[in-house]
Amino acid sequence: MEQKTELPEAGKHASESVEELRLGVWRIFTERETRSLVASWKQFTVLLPIVRKFVLDVYSLGPRLLFLLVLSKVWFGVEDVLLLHFANKLLALIEVGLREGRADTAAVVNAIIGRVVVVAVSACIGHWGSRISPILHNRCVHHFEDLLFSSNLKTDMPTIQANDIDLSLSATPAWNHFENLLELMQTGVQTVILCAYIFRLSSSSQLGPLFVLLCLAQPFLRSLSDKRLWGIAHVLEAIDANYVRLRALKELENDKYRQDILSGNISNYLINEFDRSCQELKDKDMGSPYGLFQRNQSVNFAVAIQLAGDLTMLYYALNAVFNSREFTLTSIAMLQHSESLLRRSFQTGMRELGEGYKGMMFMKRIYDAANVENIVRDGVLEYPRDGSDAAGMSIDLRNVSFVYPGSKSKVKALENVTLSIKSGQLVVLVGANGSGKSTLVKLLARLYDVTSGQVLVNGEDIREYKIRDIRAATASLTQDHHLYPVSLTENIGLGHPSSLADPDMVNDAAGKGGADAFISKLPQGFSTVLDPQNFQYTSQVTRGSEESTRPLVQEANRLVKKIDVSGGERQRVVASRTFMRFNSGKVKLVIADEGSSTLDPKGEWELFKNLRAERQGKTMVLVTHRFGHLTKYADLMLCMKEGHLVETGTHEELMQDPDGEYRKLYDLQANAFST
Numbered sequence: 001m002e003q004k005t006e007l008p009e010a011g012k013h014a015s016e017s018v019e020e021l022r023l024g025v026w027r028i029f030t031e032r033e034t035r036s037l038v039a040s041w042k043q044f045t046v047l048l049p050i051v052r053k054f055v056l057d058v059y060s061l062g063p064r065l066l067f068l069l070v071l072s073k074v075w076f077g078v079e080d081v082l083l084l085h086f087a088n089k090l091l092a093l094i095e096v097g098l099r100e101g102r103a104d105t106a107a108v109v110n111a112i113i114g115r116v117v118v119v120a121v122s123a124c125i126g127h128w129g130s131r132i133s134p135i136l137h138n139r140c141v142h143h144f145e146d147l148l149f150s151s152n153l154k155t156d157m158p159t160i161q162a163n164d165i166d167l168s169l170s171a172t173p174a175w176n177h178f179e180n181l182l183e184l185m186q187t188g189v190q191t192v193i194l195c196a197y198i199f200r201l202s203s204s205s206q207l208g209p210l211f212v213l214l215c216l217a218q219p220f221l222r223s224l225s226d227k228r229l230w231g232i233a234h235v236l237e238a239i240d241a242n243y244v245r246l247r248a249l250k251e252l253e254n255d256k257y258r259q260d261i262l263s264g265n266i267s268n269y270l271i272n273e274f275d276r277s278c279q280e281l282k283d284k285d286m287g288s289p290y291g292l293f294q295r296n297q298s299v300n301f302a303v304a305i306q307l308a309g310d311l312t313m314l315y316y317a318l319n320a321v322f323n324s325r326e327f328t329l330t331s332i333a334m335l336q337h338s339e340s341l342l343r344r345s346f347q348t349g350m351r352e353l354g355e356g357y358k359g360m361m362f363m364k365r366i367y368d369a370a371n372v373e374n375i376v377r378d379g380v381l382e383y384p385r386d387g388s389d390a391a392g393m394s395i396d397l398r399n400v401s402f403v404y405p406g407s408k409s410k411v412k413a414l415e416n417v418t419l420s421i422k423s424g425q426l427v428v429l430v431g432a433n434g435s436g437k438s439t440l441v442k443l444l445a446r447l448y449d450v451t452s453g454q455v456l457v458n459g460e461d462i463r464e465y466k467i468r469d470i471r472a473a474t475a476s477l478t479q480d481h482h483l484y485p486v487s488l489t490e491n492i493g494l495g496h497p498s499s500l501a502d503p504d505m506v507n508d509a510a511g512k513g514g515a516d517a518f519i520s521k522l523p524q525g526f527s528t529v530l531d532p533q534n535f536q537y538t539s540q541v542t543r544g545s546e547e548s549t550r551p552l553v554q555e556a557n558r559l560v561k562k563i564d565v566s567g568g569e570r571q572r573v574v575a576s577r578t579f580m581r582f583n584s585g586k587v588k589l590v591i592a593d594e595g596s597s598t599l600d601p602k603g604e605w606e607l608f609k610n611l612r613a614e615r616q617g618k619t620m621v622l623v624t625h626r627f628g629h630l631t632k633y634a635d636l637m638l639c640m641k642e643g644h645l646v647e648t649g650t651h652e653e654l655m656q657d658p659d660g661e662y663r664k665l666y667d668l669q670a671n672a673f674s675t
């Protein structure tokens with residue numbers, strides 16, 4: 001039963017046009033049907049240029065193939081009507097034959113041949129269509145995947161955060177949506193021809209055009225009942241606490257929780273809780289919200305739909321009473337056949353119209369996603385400009401404040417930070433969690449632009465430089481860097497892609513990053529792909545027992561089994577990528593933000609030693625919580641607290657202040673080792 005409810009106190013509707021329904025375990029927000037026909041038409045016209053662009057894009061991928069496919073769809077729109085026509089013709093000839101005791105052989109043969117030809121032509125077109133469609137399908141998906149991939153990879157971080165961009169958008173359904181439009185065209189052709197055909201049939205029985213309208217009454221009402229399912233945004237949310245809990249508990253079957261559950265000895269508790277949630281859900285409907293939504297129509301409407309199906313019968317019954325000479329049993333049968341095909345065609349068309357609308361919205365999403373404009377604007381100056389940064393990048397921050405785009409927090413991540421880093425200095429940035437260290441180095445790499453103030457590189461605002469020059473001059477090693485699902489050679493080599501094929505350079509970088517030892521122990525060495533992306537399809541084997549198929553499944557699982565390495569080993573590969581980057585000869589700034597957080601003490605010591613060995617011609621900004629290793633090499637220590645730069649100087653200078661933040665952090669670490 002439909003139950004209209006008020007939204008919970010906090011969740012006021014964004015607009016009056018939103019309606020809330022509670023069905024089964026679901027809460028469904030749907031748009032009230034307040035949109036006028038004019039408004040719907042306007043929205044449709046906005047989408048039309050997008051569809052045109054989409055069609056032209058698909059056309060460019062295979063003009064001839066698309067032309068043939070469209071022709072085949074038109075043919076299939078006509079085919080059913082032709083078949084119906086020949087069947088009706090045969091029926092009429094048989095009736096005449098029965099009545100007169102002699103059939104018109106030539107006409108019967110013609111009708112049979114006509115039908116056979118239509119069937120044969122359809123089989124041929126269907127055969128070729130089924131070959132054309134997959135080709136265009138592949139080209140279409142590749143084309144739009146390509147469009148999304150290049151746009152996704154170029155979209156900068158503020159744009160993603162500020163616009164809440166959906167990076168998971170896949171182009172895979174693009175072809176299906178396009179095919180839906182073709183199907184819609186096919187059904188449209190069929191409906192129009194059928195209407196004309198029925199009009200001709202009904203005119204010869206003196207039924208007139210009203211008959212055609214009555215044929216459409218039931219499918220029209222049905223499509224009205226379905227209308228709320230398409231073209232209108234729905235937000236579905238499971239609100240039943242037991243259902244939500246059931247789903248959460250089911251999630252615990254995931255392998256990643258196994259160790260916790262076994263060692264915590266909590267399986268009995270979880271099984272009981274699962275059982276309890278099942279009991280409490282009782283008969284509450286957990287089925288598809290769309291199904292529930294569809295069934296949620298009033299009795300009157302359901303009765304009206306069924307009755308509308310009988311309107312045509314009533315109409316020709318009445319006509320037969322008053323005008324019986326115009327009717328034969330064959331003409332009634334012909335009308336009935338044609339009418340049922342028209343109903344089906346119209347109903348399918350209305351459903352496809354809904355799907356077509358969804359398809360148009362999808363096309364809009366694809367183009368919107370592919371045309372996102374980056375917030376971080378490119379500059380025009382080349383970097384390095386002159387020889388003044390030969391010893392490394394020189395950086396000045398003037399009154400820099402920063403708030404993350406889209407951030408709900410009123411607290412600034414950085415506030416009025418002013419500092420100066422000279423060419424070639426080794427700077428160590430320290431501070432408590434959340435004090436703004438990572439934010440500061442992200443501004444240096446121009447991953448974000450300041451909210452106010454200025455970052456100067458070699459005396460010029462960083463925004464004036466070409467982004468690719470600044471990025472080429474910066475090598476970052478942060479805890480946020482990940483391994484890519486490609487070979488270890490590529491993982492390291494991508495630090496300097498043009499030398500990726502040089503095994504000596506890759507080996508050397510792996511050595512400096514401390515990754516060579518563990519890679520050499522892997523069965524496939526540098527060719528190993530950690531975190532491979534495998535797509536495995538399993539299908540139920542109908543022959544033989546489950547017992548006999550188990551070895552096959554086990555073998556398949558063995559083939560796709562991941563090679564697991566530790567977090568520290570992963571970080572060594574990422575560090576090696578940074579060392580590889582130095583081969584470009586362009587790096588003027590090295591940023592290491594907790595790049596050693598998962599390394600063992602020896603690994604960390606070696607990493608910093610190898611980084612220091614690369615200092616020549618580079619400024620280095622190292623962020624760390626364990627700064628003991630670095631204090632004696634640092635030219636400058638920067639200490640941050642709650643978004644502010646609170647202390648700057650050398651280690652010795654900062655240690656002078658017994659109440660200073662730096663001294664506190666240092667003493668905490670040093671005291672841990674004192675007796």
Ligand SMILES: Nc1ncnc2c1ncn2[C@@H]1O[C@H](COP(=O)(O)OP(=O)(O)OP(=O)(O)O)[C@@H](O)[C@H]1O
Binds near residue numbers: 404407413
């Ligand atoms: N992407 C983000 N969106 C919104 N706020 C963020 C984002 N990243 C960080 N912050 C906030 O900005 C502030 C500074 O964070 P930042 O990561 O720079 O601190 P940090 O000193 O590097 O911390 P840690 O030592 O834990 O790495 C924090 O309050 C944090 O919650």
